Amino acid sequence: MGMTMTQKILADHCGASHLRAGDLIKCRVDLVLGNDITTPVAIREYKKAGLDEVFDREKIALVPDHFTPNKDIKSAEQCKILREFAQEKGILNYFEIGEMGIEHALLPEKGLVVAGDVVIGADSHTCTYGALGAFSTGVGSTDMAAAMATGETWFKVPGATKFILTGKLSKWVSGKDVILHIIGKIRVDGALYKSMEFTGEGVRALSMDDRFSIANMAIEAGAKNGIFEVDEKTEAYITGHSRKPYRIYKADDDAQYDEAYQIDLGQIKPTVAFPHLPENTRTIDDVGDIKIDQVIIGSCTNGRLEDLRTAAEILEGRKVSKGVRCIVIPATQKIYLDAMKEGLLEIFINAGAAVSTPTCGPCLGGHMGILARGEKAVATTNRNFVGRMGHTESEVYLASPAVAAASAVTGRIVGPEELGI
């Protein structure tokens, strides 16, 4: 019996010639990631265990991105723990405010992840790098601590669900709509413990930014990882950002998949996930009349340049509706700079939107746009759980940058078509 893409990558990293779903393996990792929330816990464990040197100073990335720039004294102290640890251990990939970004947008941009890598991160959206043909998955702080010391971690080898993509996305439809559509279909535990593997000729028609959004939300279907077959676009992205050698893995023809879904990208419509689960999806035609108080365009799902371009295309020459707060958060300093050079930030500001330095901020209800009781927000983020963006009686509707921007203009949840574009 053959192996899936994921199983092949894992096999090469644990010295096995063959793996099956369910095997427990001890596996080498190419990169270990942590942020300002999870790393202090990992460092505490690391010190408690009396560990000294890290396994490899180049293979650890520490990104203070959640409550930064430090929102309060406690956050400042958490970040200080990170900073001091990075200095003490000589960790090369520590990204300070001013050079940082939201971790999952930052790492690919810095060339730290390439196809064929095994990456673990103490953050659930570490699965984002599957867009590059890497195996990457979220773990906890203790996993992170152990891997920083040993360069290894344990995995249960996942089974897989295959998504065969065909066709091409319509205007104003993006990777975000694809993944919301899929989660609506298979539910939030539809891929529990499994890999979601994306193949088919439709993959070629997706931009890298679309693929990052899709892989990013694999965890919202319960998946261990989401991974795309590598094509010329992936290779161009990797060689344009990294000098690391990479390796392309394809699933065996007789690889075993628990389920397979055929998805025609041309049929997908702008999709919105209603509170309080990402699986509560409706197409834009069925949303009804929902008035909103806030719009967030950003996060590791949709804070990339293409997302900002789409939002700017819609907001250009228009105004954010009175009474609506629209906050745009470029995901990294580079994206911020590119958006500035392209004139996108000017468009946002002229439209009456606020533009923030890169941060996770409101995505997890940290800062920079918290909701009051009874308020509703459209956000390009990835979770709409109870209290995720603020008060437990506030509501988050997940959508694409196009829907978010159009909604900012009308003050209700709408697609760009409503604006006659």
Next chain:
Amino acid sequence: MNKVKGKAIKYGDNIDTDVIIPARHLNSSDPAELALHCMEDIDRDFVSKVQPGDIMAAGKNFGCGSSREHAPIAIKASGISCVIAETFARIFYRNAINIGLPIVECPEAAREITEGDAVEVDFDSGEITNVTKGKTYKSTPFPEFMKKLMASNGLMNYIKDYRPE
């Protein structure tokens, strides 16, 4: 730690880490402080009603959402001795094991437990007994690898044992 017994506190499906421990409290990683806010967004009474040794039971996909280890840490620090669920979200599952919070996947037992039941869990045999309802269930005991990991009281002690000098 081979056997625990306690009163059940019951929740539904898809209990996510944002309600187990809301992000606004993540600027601390102190277990005692996290325990003060455990479950507060879904059950304001949890903190006042939980007794040391109590057992948490829940439906499908328990612990979905973020990778925050603060979630199992908060539950453990609140005194819960074991979580029984129909299924667990995978990162929560590994975090719980890594920090030494016992968890058991058993759909039948999880479904039939109601709030207040006296429940007993034997980790060696994988047997769960609902004393109140007089019913016993079988769950798959942990594989050897994980038993060892749990016997060393979590991952960090385990790697100390095996890390080459």
